[in-house]
Amino acid sequence: MPQVTLTVNGKRHTVAVEGRTLLVEVLREKLGLTGTHIGCDTSQCGACVVHVNGDSVKSCTMLALQAEGAEVTTIEGLAKPDGTLHPMQEMFREHHALQCGYCTPGMVMSAIDLVAKHPEGLTEREIREGLDGNLCRCTGYHNIVKAVAAAWPLMHAKPMPAAAE
Amino acid sequence: MGFEGIGAAVKRKEDGRFLAGRGNYVDDINRPGQVYAYFKRSDRPHARILRVDTAAAASAPGVVAVYTGADFAADGIGGLPCGWQIHSKDGSPMAEPPHPVLAQGKVRHVGDPVVAVLAETRQQAKDAAELIEIDYEDLPGTASVLDALKPGAAVVHDEAPGNVCYDWQIGDKAAVDAAFAGAARVVKLDLTNNRLVPNAMEPRAAIGECDIAGNYTLYTTSQNPHVIRLLMGAFVLHIPEHQLRVVAPDVGGGFGSKIYHYAEEALVTWAAGKLKRPVKWTAERSESFMSDAHGRDHVSTAEMALDAEGHFLALKVSTLANMGAYLSTFAPAVPTYLYATLLAGVYKTPVIYAEVKAVFTNTVPVDAYRGAGRPEATFLLERLVDAIAHDTGIDRIELRRRNFIPANAFPYQTPVALQYDSGDYETTLAAALKAADHTGFPARRQAAAAQGKLRGIGISTYLEACGIAPSAVAGALGARAGLYEVANVRVNPTGSVTVFTGTHSHGQGHETTFAQVVAEQLGVPVSQVDVVHGDTARIPFGMGTYGSRSIAVGGSALVKAMDKIIAKGKRIAAHLLEASVDDIEFKDGKFSVAGTDKSKTFGEIALTAYVPHNYPIEELEPGLDETAFYDPKNFTFPGGCHVAEVEIDRETGVVRVVNFTAVDDIGRVINPMIVEGQVHGGVAQGIGQALLEQAGYDDGGQIVSGSFMDYTMPRADNVPNIHVGTESTLCTHNPLGVKGVGEVGAIGSPPAVINAIVNALEAYGVRHLDMPATSQKIWSILQAGAPRMAAE
Ligand code: FES
Ligand code: FES
Numbered sequence: 001m002p003q004v005t006l007t008v009n010g011k012r013h014t015v016a017v018e019g020r021t022l023l024v025e026v027l028r029e030k031l032g033l034t035g036t037h038i039g040c041d042t043s044q045c046g047a048c049v050v051h052v053n054g055d056s057v058k059s060c061t062m063l064a065l066q067a068e069g070a071e072v073t074t075i076e077g078l079a080k081p082d083g084t085l086h087p088m089q090e091m092f093r094e095h096h097a098l099q100c101g102y103c104t105p106g107m108v109m110s111a112i113d114l115v116a117k118h119p120e121g122l123t124e125r126e127i128r129e130g131l132d133g134n135l136c137r138c139t140g141y142h143n144i145v146k147a148v149a150a151a152w153p154l155m156h157a158k159p160m161p162a163a164a165e
Numbered sequence: 166m167g168f169e170g171i172g173a174a175v176k177r178k179e180d181g182r183f184l185a186g187r188g189n190y191v192d193d194i195n196r197p198g199q200v201y202a203y204f205k206r207s208d209r210p211h212a213r214i215l216r217v218d219t220a221a222a223a224s225a226p227g228v229v230a231v232y233t234g235a236d237f238a239a240d241g242i243g244g245l246p247c248g249w250q251i252h253s254k255d256g257s258p259m260a261e262p263p264h265p266v267l268a269q270g271k272v273r274h275v276g277d278p279v280v281a282v283l284a285e286t287r288q289q290a291k292d293a294a295e296l297i298e299i300d301y302e303d304l305p306g307t308a309s310v311l312d313a314l315k316p317g318a319a320v321v322h323d324e325a326p327g328n329v330c331y332d333w334q335i336g337d338k339a340a341v342d343a344a345f346a347g348a349a350r351v352v353k354l355d356l357t358n359n360r361l362v363p364n365a366m367e368p369r370a371a372i373g374e375c376d377i378a379g380n381y382t383l384y385t386t387s388q389n390p391h392v393i394r395l396l397m398g399a400f401v402l403h404i405p406e407h408q409l410r411v412v413a414p415d416v417g418g419g420f421g422s423k424i425y426h427y428a429e430e431a432l433v434t435w436a437a438g439k440l441k442r443p444v445k446w447t448a449e450r451s452e453s454f455m456s457d458a459h460g461r462d463h464v465s466t467a468e469m470a471l472d473a474e475g476h477f478l479a480l481k482v483s484t485l486a487n488m489g490a491y492l493s494t495f496a497p498a499v500p501t502y503l504y505a506t507l508l509a510g511v512y513k514t515p516v517i518y519a520e521v522k523a524v525f526t527n528t529v530p531v532d533a534y535r536g537a538g539r540p541e542a543t544f545l546l547e548r549l550v551d552a553i554a555h556d557t558g559i560d561r562i563e564l565r566r567r568n569f570i571p572a573n574a575f576p577y578q579t580p581v582a583l584q585y586d587s588g589d590y591e592t593t594l595a596a597a598l599k600a601a602d603h604t605g606f607p608a609r610r611q612a613a614a615a616q617g618k619l620r621g622i623g624i625s626t627y628l629e630a631c632g633i634a635p636s637a638v639a640g641a642l643g644a645r646a647g648l649y650e651v652a653n654v655r656v657n658p659t660g661s662v663t664v665f666t667g668t669h670s671h672g673q674g675h676e677t678t679f680a681q682v683v684a685e686q687l688g689v690p691v692s693q694v695d696v697v698h699g700d701t702a703r704i705p706f707g708m709g710t711y712g713s714r715s716i717a718v719g720g721s722a723l724v725k726a727m728d729k730i731i732a733k734g735k736r737i738a739a740h741l742l743e744a745s746v747d748d749i750e751f752k753d754g755k756f757s758v759a760g761t762d763k764s765k766t767f768g769e770i771a772l773t774a775y776v777p778h779n780y781p782i783e784e785l786e787p788g789l790d791e792t793a794f795y796d797p798k799n800f801t802f803p804g805g806c807h808v809a810e811v812e813i814d815r816e817t818g819v820v821r822v823v824n825f826t827a828v829d830d831i832g833r834v835i836n837p838m839i840v841e842g843q844v845h846g847g848v849a850q851g852i853g854q855a856l857l858e859q860a861g862y863d864d865g866g867q868i869v870s871g872s873f874m875d876y877t878m879p880r881a882d883n884v885p886n887i888h889v890g891t892e893s894t895l896c897t898h899n900p901l902g903v904k905g906v907g908e909v910g911a912i913g914s915p916p917a918v919i920n921a922i923v924n925a926l927e928a929y930g931v932r933h934l935d936m937p938a939t940s941q942k943i944w945s946i947l948q949a950g951a952p953r954m955a956a957e
Pocket of ligand 2: 097098101103104135138139417418
């Protein structure tokens with residue numbers, strides 16, 4: 001069986017995989033990182049989103065072998081070692097942006113990437129469109145959108161530009 | 166600690182683990198030595214099974230076992246049971262054909278499981294399933310109730326000739342006919358309620374396990390583990406209850422679809438017993454589409470008799486309800502006692518008659534989903550009321566007001582069995598219109614028109630029923646289960662509290678709200694309260710969570726158990742304080758002697774109960790641990806008003822919900838933050854049903870929406886910000902005054918959205934639109950006609 005070496009949440013792993021093994025399967029089944037979820041089989045739901053080399057990626061769309069040498073961050077790798085949550089996690093809690101929690105890891109990972117890539121600010125409409133790849137059946141998205149907007153100033157350490165609000 | 170009791174927006178205790186990726190969902194669990202199950206399912210809607218050849222699969226790499234329906238038959242295992250029996254008009258019991266775990270003889274819907282392959286890895290099981298050969302003789306199939314009832318239609322079950330499961334009625338037909346005969350006017354509306362796929366984001370999963378002594382454990386994605394233990398243990402696999410443990414850990418949404426006992430749960434448990442190895446199965450999403458019970462799917466005709474002023478005189482409803490290919494656990498109850506009994510709505514219609522025919526088709530079974538019967542009743546009524554307004558020219562708000570049950574009429578007996586205990590429909594209507602700035606609408610419509618957009622506003626004034634009860638009444642109506650709930654309150658020696666509840670939380674946040682109820686009553690901080698649910702080995706026999714029953718029924722049991730704790734605590738305090746029990750008061754976490762400053766804290770009493778050195782041991786047992794079972798006296802009746810405002814793009818037909826306002830009467834609010842979240846989610850489902858979602862079948866029963874590629878789920882950009890308000894009257898018959906909030910959003914919103922679209926299209930002569938109001942449907946209307954005067 002071929003092998004793949006990748007760094008996940010700062011730790012290097014080498015695992016044997018089949019050619020068809022998906023990144024999400026390696027994370028969940030080989031590395032025991034079950035925070036990354038699987039919600040579909042057509043790459044439509046976003047429950048499996050992780051960061052690969054700093055970009056959000058649906059880990060069900062990527063073969064494990066494609067992650068050779070990659071730096072992967074999952075939901076388990078967001079909080080600081082002392083347990084301090086990432087501002088996005090904090091704001092999800094603050095604004096009740098999760099109910100059953102199943103979509104949450106993917107939603108948080110997508111939202112962090114969205115905010116990080118928009119230093120110019122985000123309107124409510126842009127947040128909604130930016131989260132278009134992540135399904136949630138519980139929250140109606142209302143509080144997720146609020147949480148993402150609230151995380152923006154914390155992540156960029158400045159107020160959201162007025163034009164974007 | 167700040168205020169954490171009833172009414173505080175306490176942040177959720179469960180969020181920490183979910184946000185850190187440390188939830189514990191069934192698919193996250195792996196048991197040593199487990200094998201993986203994969204199901205070969207029917208790709209035919211309806212066919213006779215001529216031959217199943219599993220030889221190649223059985224010898225494929227990694228395969229441990231291959232099972233077919235014949236193995237279950239050989240073991241004397243019958244089918245999956247149905248939990249509710251309906252009787253037809255003529256008194257005969259409904260047709261209740263068998264529902265085998267794996268198909269026997271025939272397949273009846275796409276997704277019907279035929280063969281189970283068990284292998285060392287998931288991939289090996291899946292690969293081996295490819296090698297199975299099944300010869301089918303295709304039979305004609307049906308998907309719609311109308312086709313299934315046609316003479317000569319293919320018969321799904323020999324036990325149900327003509328595909329009729331039951332033909333049921335409620336209400337006074339003679340009185341309704343008489344009222345129609347004398348009516349000034351009759352308004353009629355034909356409508357359908359579209360079939361939905363629940364699509365909780367966590368796909369169903371199950372792990373069966375059996376130890377050497379024959380003790381079984383089933384980990385499953387369930388809303389009600391004790392119900393599964395009872396149904397599967399007692400009725401399917403014949404495992405004594407003390408040897409079967411069912412665990413429903415963190416569950417990623419349910420909405421009804423995880424109430425039922427499913428074939429896969431029975432298979433993994435049974436196979437674990439055979440193999441003495443754990444057996445794991447996790448649904449792929451495409452399996453969810455063809456095996457999770459669907460929701461809705463009604464075809465109805467509604468007629469209202471009116472006097473000259475538009476007062477409702479009588480309502481007549483005829484509904485065909487699709488049951489799918491088999492009876493799911495509670496399916497028969499949905500279009501009867503959760504639908505037809507709701508047809509009075511918020512109106513004082515004096516007489517009502519409804520008949521409901523439940524029909525078998527070659528589709529996935531249909532059962533209770535997010536509102537279950539009440540969304541269907543509400544859509545029918547609230548569309549009918551707008552059609553009456555359209556036909557008579559009476560303003561639709563005035564028409565509603567004219568027919569409301571007034572606030573001083575409670576308790577109010579409807580002509581369809583229910584007795585409402587409380588409500589105030591005028592108040593929720595007025596508050597919603599104000600919050601939605603209804604008076605400002607004409608200006609907004611004008612502004613939209615200037616941008617080339619059609620803008621419309623719609624309302625729905627709805628009512629629903631939660632916490633189905635009492636047990637004796639439900640039993641008389643066909644329920645084969647009790648409908649009480651149970652709570653065990655264990656005060657620990659140092660005064661912290663563990664609550665064991667029969668309800669289940671799969672997104673609702675009970676770990677927080679139930680702790681708030683404890684904080685309110687016992688004065689113990691929320692952080693010192695642990696709420697345990699979802700494991701039959703830990704919790705007493707309770708019925709689980711569905712029908713927005715958890716706080717109304719489970720919360721009541723919790724209060725009753727805490728009453729017992731306080732009563733016992735008073736006796737202990739009386740002993741310690743050398744006072745009479747009658748003089749002991751309990752307030753703010755302290756037992757004190759009335760009129761003195763002598764007191765003992767809750768923690769001191771707890772410790773005394775477990776270290777009974779100075780204790781009235783002759784009259785009182787040690788310990789502080791009480792259980793209460795609570796059987797409700799009645800349903801609770803949340804209601805309210807939803808207002809939707811839509812804009813339609815003339816070029817594309819795309820409908821955007823631009824404003825949404827919900828003002829609900831849900832009784833006492835325990836946690837306003839959680840309440841708002843529940844309403845948001847329900848409204849998004851309602852918008853999804855109104856605009857996007859449709860479980861698609863071709864005429865023969867082949868699924869045409871089998872994934873998220875072709876079943877349109879509401880996404881963040883399909884939903885607006887949602888204004889949520891509450892205007893509550895209290896439930897009069899439970900100790901907390903609570904009514905329930907889990908489903909109001911999904912119940913009240915669909916007709917508000919459709920009423921808004923019809924309003925926006927009024928110049929096009931549109932009187933009614935069935936859901937989903939897709940852009941294609943709207944575009945065709947826009948193309949078909951230059952605007953003309955509204956006319957029927
Ligand atoms: S599991 Fe990856 S998008 Fe759904
Ligand atoms: S919180 Fe349940 S799916 Fe999003």
